[in-house]
Amino acid sequence: xxxxxxxxxxxxxxxxxxxxxxxxxxxxxxxxxxxxxxxxxxxxxxxxxxxxxxxxxxxxxxxxxxxxxxxxxxxxxxxxxxxxxxxxxxxxxxxxxxxxxxxxxxxxxxxxxxxxxxxxxxxxxxxxxxxxxxxxxxxxxxxxxxxxxxxxxxxxxxxxxxxxxxxxxxxxxxxxxxxxxxxxxxxxxxxxxxxxxxxxxxxxxxxxxxxxxxxxxxxxxxxxxxxxxxxxxxxxxxxxxxxxxxxxxxxxxxxxxxxxxxxxxxxxxxxxxxxxxxxxxxxxxxxxxxxxxxxxxxxxxxxxxxxxx
Amino acid sequence: xxxxxxxxxxxxxxxxxxxxxxxxxxxxxxxxxxxxxxxxxxxxxxxxxxxxxxxxxxxxxxxxxxxxxxxxxxxxxxxxxxxxxxxxxxxxxxxxxxxxxxxxxxxxxxxxxxxxxxxxxxxxxxxxxxxxxxxxxxxxxxxxxxxxxxxxxxxxxxxxxxxxxxxxxxxxxxxxxxxxxxxxxxxxxxxxxxxxxxxxxxxxxxxxxxxxxxxxxxxxxxxxxxxxxxxxxxxxxxxxxxxxxxx
Numbered sequence: 001x002x003x004x005x006x007x008x009x010x011x012x013x014x015x016x017x018x019x020x021x022x023x024x025x026x027x028x029x030x031x032x033x034x035x036x037x038x039x040x041x042x043x044x045x046x047x048x049x050x051x052x053x054x055x056x057x058x059x060x061x062x063x064x065x066x067x068x069x070x071x072x073x074x075x076x077x078x079x080x081x082x083x084x085x086x087x088x089x090x091x092x093x094x095x096x097x098x099x100x101x102x103x104x105x106x107x108x109x110x111x112x113x114x115x116x117x118x119x120x121x122x123x124x125x126x127x128x129x130x131x132x133x134x135x136x137x138x139x140x141x142x143x144x145x146x147x148x149x150x151x152x153x154x155x156x157x158x159x160x161x162x163x164x165x166x167x168x169x170x171x172x173x174x175x176x177x178x179x180x181x182x183x184x185x186x187x188x189x190x191x192x193x194x195x196x197x198x199x200x201x202x203x204x205x206x207x208x209x210x211x212x213x214x215x216x217x218x219x220x221x222x223x224x225x226x227x228x229x230x231x232x233x234x235x236x237x238x239x240x241x242x243x244x245x246x247x248x249x250x251x252x253x254x255x256x257x258x259x260x261x262x263x264x265x266x267x268x269x270x271x272x273x274x275x276x277x278x279x280x281x282x283x284x285x286x287x288x289x290x291x292x293x294x295x296x297x298x299x300x301x302x303x304x305x306x307x308x309x
Numbered sequence: 310x311x312x313x314x315x316x317x318x319x320x321x322x323x324x325x326x327x328x329x330x331x332x333x334x335x336x337x338x339x340x341x342x343x344x345x346x347x348x349x350x351x352x353x354x355x356x357x358x359x360x361x362x363x364x365x366x367x368x369x370x371x372x373x374x375x376x377x378x379x380x381x382x383x384x385x386x387x388x389x390x391x392x393x394x395x396x397x398x399x400x401x402x403x404x405x406x407x408x409x410x411x412x413x414x415x416x417x418x419x420x421x422x423x424x425x426x427x428x429x430x431x432x433x434x435x436x437x438x439x440x441x442x443x444x445x446x447x448x449x450x451x452x453x454x455x456x457x458x459x460x461x462x463x464x465x466x467x468x469x470x471x472x473x474x475x476x477x478x479x480x481x482x483x484x485x486x487x488x489x490x491x492x493x494x495x496x497x498x499x500x501x502x503x504x505x506x507x508x509x510x511x512x513x514x515x516x517x518x519x520x521x522x523x524x525x526x527x528x529x530x531x532x533x534x535x536x537x538x539x540x541x542x543x544x545x546x547x548x549x550x551x552x553x554x555x556x
Contacts, residue, residue, distance in 0.1 A: 181423075183425050183426055183427060184422060184423050184424060184425055184426060185413050185416070185417055185421055185422055185423075185424050185426050185429065186422040186423060187426070188409075188410055188413060188426050189410075189413070189414075189417060192399060192410050195399040195400075195401070195402070196397060196398075196399060198361075198397070199393070199397045199398075199399075200410075200414075201380075201381045201382045201385070202359065202361075202381055202382075202385055202391055202393070203382075203385055203410070203411050203414040203468065203472055204382050204383075204385030204386040204414040204415065204417070204472055205382055205414050205417060206382045206383075207382065
């Protein structure tokens with residue numbers, strides 16, 4: 001998996017500036033749509049650490065997203081976002097540690113199935129027990145935007161803009177973190193494992209431990225995405241943990257490009273944009289989405305990220 | 310002192326005993342070759358020593374330590390390098406990146422995980438030295454997948470070298486090479502044996518007899534004979550069991 005060069009990062013910075021300026025021109029509806037894409041991008045990016053970098057295709061990744069979101073429900077209302085966000089990441093990371101310690105004993109297809117099973121188990125914990133507050137979901141109080149003791153009180157009509165900036169900031173931070181990580185010895189080792197795990201062990205790499213650390217980090221980042229979603233919607237719902245939510249993130253990665261770190265960001269925007277565009281022309285939204293994704297995957301084996309090369 | 314020592318190694322697969330009661334010691338500065346017909350258990354022996362397989366019985370010591378229960382990566386970190394019978398490279402990465410990844414393994418402690426690879430001078434230097442030693446320095450910037458078969462075999466050895474092993478387990482490094490390339494690798498093996506303990510599994514008898522200090526002949530998982538090349542060549546038992554077929 002490659003990380004974009006200087007030109008790519010310049011383009012991404014320009015795109016980020018353009019998104020930050022959206023509140024000047026776009027309606028609140030479109031700001032919310034952009035926020036949805038940003039959160040989806042964070043989630044897909046967290047999965048890319050497993051799939052694109054480490055070669056671990058997981059179907060249970062949405063569980064950690066959901067746990068991050070439900071952290072907002074489980075924590076006492078009214079806390080500062082500076083507390084709830086790390087707590088969401090920590091809870092999701094802890095869950096990923098438990099799941100990863102067991103699931104990573106398997107590889108390939110069996111890993112896919114094991115993560116699916118663990119993901120669905122966690123889904124049913126929130127779907128069927130009092131812990132989750134019911135199978136239809138539950139409204140949550142948004143964590144307070146509190147910085148250094150100052151509560152930033154956002155008027156209702158300005159909220160979509162504020163959330164957009166928040167989610168944009170999170171996406172930039174998560175991307176920067178992963179881009180830097182890929183250049184470290186750890187990132188190199190992870191890429192080596194994707195290419196040839198047996199070889200890496202024979203060279204002296206404790207591949208099990210490296211994969212577990214990546215799995216926990218990916219889970220924690222998914223938890224951050226989940227927290228952002230709960231913050232945007234003031235609502236959490238067991239479907240956030242469901243396997244098809246994770247499969248959607250896999251689609252975004254395929255769409256955007258498995259071979260580039262920024263692929264999932266392109267994929268997430270394309271996916272959300274495609275969903276929106278297809279509702280404008282037809283009621284059979286999924287059919288249009290499916291056909292377009294199929295066409296892109298067949299025509300662009302490297303995904304949208306491969307277009308620039 | 311012996312660098313690597315195996316004692317009574319046995320490995321059964323169901324009813325089949327692939328390696329039966331094999332004892333073997335590798336010393337620094339010595340090239341120890343294991344020969345034998347197909348199915349004699351040579352590759353199983355290498356996998357037992359490297360840790361890919363656990364022995365059904367027997368012990369393995371590295372220096373003074375009993376490493377019988379150690380996993381592959383721990384043995385590699387402790388100084389056992391190996392090359393694979395089948396070329397096992399990261400094909401899209403460059404030759405240099407392959408060697409550097411191997412060199413990074415030796416410094417890969419958790420406190421260095423987050424070090425930027427581009428600024429970590431030690432593995433870069435070691436990778437360069439390893440490529441120099443096998444004669445691939447001029448190819449460093451090419452994708453590993455674009456190398457010739459012989460060069461890939463050399464890169465395999467360079468990767469094993471870049472981890473700075475004391476013991477080298479080389480599983481058929483000459484497989485599929487032409488005579489010219491074979492000679493190049495043979496010369497390299499001779500040099501490697503000066504500062505490593507080398508175990509060589511190889512089918513090319515001319516090379517084996519030319520480079521080995523000690524030969525172990527395996528048949529049906531057992532050690533049939535052991536000794537310097539001259540003694541092995543003269544052995545009637547070996548000629549009957551093995552060399553006779555080839556000649």
